[in-house]
Amino acid sequence: EPASERLYHLDGELVPAPEATVSVDDRGFRYGDGAFETLRAYGGSIFEWEAHADRLERTCEAIGLEHGLSRQELADRIEATLAANDLTDAYVRLSITRGVQPGTLAPRPEVDPTVVVYVKPLPRGGLEGESVWDGPATLQTVKVRRIPDAALPAGAKTHNYLNGILARQELHDADEALVRDLEGDVAEGATSNVFFVDDGGLHTPTTEGAVLPGITRRVVLELAADAGIPIDEGRFRPEDVRQADEVFLTNTTWVVRPVDRVDGITLGDGDERERPVTSLLARLFDERVERDHYG
């Protein structure tokens, strides 16, 4: 299904995708001055909408962007876009930029934001992520470091994704980057959070560091806690990940994606049965999606 057949929501109107264009003077284009969320619709409703709306609000606060739209208005625009495209299972991106303003870098408080809802079909992936990824991921530790929180608030999901782009550009034959912070501790992937399992315990870098607090990450931690799996949010080195029994990545699109190789080293024997914790969490996640969206 080509994008040209789709309708996007731009500044309050549904418009055919090819006509959904933004000014070259838009601050989102000029400076990456905007906030966004990647969301997922399952069975016609957004997974963890309130959590995404909270994170968007925190991003806007972090960059001082007062867009003036209520949470309900944003939800209505997403719903209208899904309906107009006859989609119930979809990838959704909601972007808000500071729009066009006179002057240069310093923003003005009065904002006429550019608000975009982009959708594309994305069937529920199932336990093996069938519709989304092609088998377990390979990870590669990259040289570029995560932008520290003191330079750009790590909890903010802004239009500035060059850090992740640079990380992905370093990859040879790997699916995702293992990005470290300035101290050399594991932070996250270019667009995912990183987990590993050792002696049955679940480990993931703390969001007190330079890590985006992923919504999928938070749900996985809740499911793990409910299942009685010991959880350790801390500081880890790439060696810890390479030596782990199991490694997996989380994000809205991949959900729980197992990793079978880190820096060329194959974990376990690459066999599904050797990933009991990853498999359990993927199943619990899928059951939660089933219960909340198709039940």
Ligand code: PMP
């Ligand atoms: N870290 C980064 C840098 C990301 O871009 C994403 C994707 N939004 C994630 C982590 C995972 O977040 P979520 O589970 O909310 O998709």
